[in-house]
Amino acid sequence: MPLPEVDNPRHLAPIQSPDAVTYTDPADEIESRSLWQDAFKRLLRDKLAVISAIILIAVIGVAILAPVIAPYAPNEMDLSNRLQPIGTPGHLLGTDQAGRDILSRLIWGGRISVAIGVGAVAAALVFGVLIGLFAGFYKGPIDTLTNFGLNILMAFPYILLAISIITALGPGLTNAMIAIAIVGIPYYARIVRGSVLSLREQEFVQAEIALGASNARIIFKHILPNVLSPIIVAATLDVGWMIVMASGLSFLGLGAQPPTAEWGLMLSEGQKYIRNAPYVSLLPGLMIFIVVLALNFLGDGLRDALDPKLKQ
Amino acid sequence: MLRYAVKRVLQLIPILIGVSMLVFLIMQLTPGDPAKLILGPRASQATLEAYRRELGLHLPIWQQYLNWIGNVMRGDLGNSLHFKKPVTDLIMERLAATLILSIASMILATVFGVITGVISATKQYSLADRIMMTLSLIGFCLPVFWFGLLLQFIFSIRLGWFPASGINAPGVSGWQDTAWHLVLPSIALAVGAMATIARMTRSSMLEVIRQDYIRTARAKGVSWRNISYNHALRNALIPVVTVVGSQFGYLLSGQILLEVVFNWPGLGQLMVNGILYRDFPLVQGTVLIVAAMYVVVNLIVDLLYGLLDPRIKYEDS
Secondary structure (H helix, E strand, O other): OOOOOOOOHHHHHHHOOHHHHHHOOHHHHHHOOOHHHHHHHHHHOOHHHHHHHHHHHHHHHHHHOHHHHOOOOOOOOOHHHOOOOOOEOOEOOOEOOOOOEHHHHHHHHHHHHHHHHHHHHHHHHHHHHHHHHHHHHHOHHHHHHHHHHHHHHHOOOHHHHHHHHHHHHOOOHHHHHHHHHHHHHHHHHHHHHHHHHHHOOOHHHHHHHHHOOOHHHHHHHHHHHHHHHHHHHHHHHHHHHHHHHHHHHHHOOOOOOOOOOOHHHHHHHHHHHOOOOOHHHHHHHHHHHHHHHHHHHHHHHHHHHHOHHHOO | OHHHHHHHHHHHHHHHHHHHHHHHHHHHHOOOOHHHHHHOOOOOHHHHHHHHHHHOOOOOHHHHHHHHHHHHHOOOOOEOOOOOOEHHHHHHHHHHHHHHHHHHHHHHHHHHHHHHHHHHHHOOOOHHHHHHHHHHHHHHHOOHHHHHHHHHHHHHHHOOOOOOOOOOOOOOOOHHHHHHHHHHHHHHHHHHHHHHHHHHHHHHHHHHHOOHHHHHHHHOOOOHHHHHHHHHHHHHHHHHHHHHHHHHHHHHHHHHHHHHHOOOOOHHHHHHHHHHOOOHHHHHHHHHHHHHHHHHHHHHHHHHHHHHOHHHHHHHO
């Protein structure tokens, strides 16, 4: 039986009639549904989030199956068939300046973009969460120093910091990913630090400290699970930004290098042919846009699902 | 207010020192010997050694930093390896173009963002509100370099309404021509910030509209239009100011990309060229100046916030 919408379903338990309890204890039924299950049910009710999730699953699926699905290899050139328009037989989305099949390159490019986006967010997340947890938990000089470091990193406009790091590391796809991951670290560290500062004063943490639990146990077993939900929303939204930033760096010639099939680089290479063959550069950009839009709708949906109180 | 302002300026100093240290350290990590880069691969070992001493590269790193920051304070950012000119001169030549584009976009984003937000809030849940908020989410997600290219393709190449690139047509000068060239890049740059400002204005307006003093004004018979624009908007704009400040960072980032799309002769293009030519004094100088600009704009926004919201002053003094 679906439960009526309330902030905390557990509040229902005391007002159930005793008769109902004799058959099945509704409290047990409620107990068996976790926060995540509830959130998932709420998420399914958000149409835009569901459509976005489907689009993203499709993009990821196509990216994973690229070797099977893509009609051509990403760098297979056919110089006699350069800049063929959309709808050319054998080349559904046309060909680029080197006669490479655009559809195949978009499919292979999805692999790189998704991998970079997820990889960079994962790296930023792990380091950011760890820094935030330790700074917030230990407070004092560790926190002051960390906070100062984070403030300095955040004093840079985001792409400027990425560009500076790439200057030191040299242009390339992996270096671009490292650079944007570093740019992302302060945001996660900030969110986590803030949550930890308030969580560590709460009774359940103070009780653990009084009981003599080790710091590692308190941080990872008790505090970490409580800071995860805002982080998950931030991370979903962030995958989109990381994809945009990585493709932006490739567009500037600082990320993926030719002849890699990467959306930002494809856009940049196609820019020269925009007069006669606009689709060469506009299609990869459209892919970036669709993925980012879908990630944002999904992120918004997730935020509302995880914290329904916010949806006002 | 003065105490607050002084406090904020003092807080800025360690951040600026930290930023300069980080920029310096990153450039130190750049592979390659600067003396070799400047003198070329055929320079003898003795010449290289002498040149390193001249540049102060034999000194400990902290001393090199102090020398460099001392020169920066005097307005000397070193010489560009590629352009063979002082970096300060190169930056000064292009600073105006960057400022014109960022200020024009900021004005566009703020004016249209606030108008959209106010309309959405006063007509909450109407069709107009839904359309505007969906459009703002779309605008928020548009990759700036792609949107710039799209505008360029439609309005310049296909329709021929606006010039496709540059700040002036060849052989033409004057502000009218610059303004004409400014239209497409400033719109492309403004859209993301406009979307964020619109959303912030809307939620801030909605919060203010629910307050008691608005109800009192309505009860006294003040017209809804008068309430919206004279009573609610003035208070709703306070948090919007902060967003405008943070959007400036996004604008500067987007600008680096858009300058390449529209061949706009600003600092972003200079910086990208610097990296591609491995011209590290140039990159170091431009990064430092742009980061400092960002920090200072944030300070101004903070001070404005203090001016607009009297509660801030009391809390801090």
